[in-house]
Amino acid sequence: MSTNKTFTMIKPDAVANGHTGAILDHIIKGGFKIIAMKYLALSKETAGKFYEVHKERPFYGELVDFMSSGPIVAAILEKDNAVEDFRKLIGATDPAKADKGTIRNLYAESIGANAIHGSDSDENAKIEGDFYFSALEKF
Ligand code: DAT
Numbered sequence: 001m002s003t004n005k006t007f008t009m010i011k012p013d014a015v016a017n018g019h020t021g022a023i024l025d026h027i028i029k030g031g032f033k034i035i036a037m038k039y040l041a042l043s044k045e046t047a048g049k050f051y052e053v054h055k056e057r058p059f060y061g062e063l064v065d066f067m068s069s070g071p072i073v074a075a076i077l078e079k080d081n082a083v084e085d086f087r088k089l090i091g092a093t094d095p096a097k098a099d100k101g102t103i104r105n106l107y108a109e110s111i112g113a114n115a116i117h118g119s120d121s122d123e124n125a126k127i128e129g130d131f132y133f134s135a136l137e138k139f
């Protein structure tokens, strides 16, 4: 059964390039409700922990450096079928392969600096949301 929540981060490239407002607008117009949101400056340690599942992949070091290179915006989003619909809204990991009109097609720079994160399962959406937000900060 799919739940109605997913977790996202607007990544340092998109924040630094001034795309935060346009991306939030895109998300809201896509039918998602923002139920928690904050700016964060990730340390290498925190970024490394968040992406621990990718520890053995060759790009892990680069990913950790990138995600701690500038502010990010973390948010929990709500919509029916949230995880799957949000992955569609953001597009493929590699922006060169992302469908036209998706967030990564419009705003990402490269496969590494790809503008936005979206959880890949209901289980991970819960883990990732709980990683950044306390009970006090989310509905
Ligand atoms: P996604 O973010 O689409 O779920 P992923 O979970 O496979 O993709 O990888 C996590 C992040 O790691 C991805 O958003 C960007 C980075 N990454 C993935 N593949 C990469 C590669 N081949 N080279 C550099 N960075 C990569």
Ligand code: MG
Pocket (backbone or CB within 6 Å): 118, 120
């Ligand atoms: Mg992923």
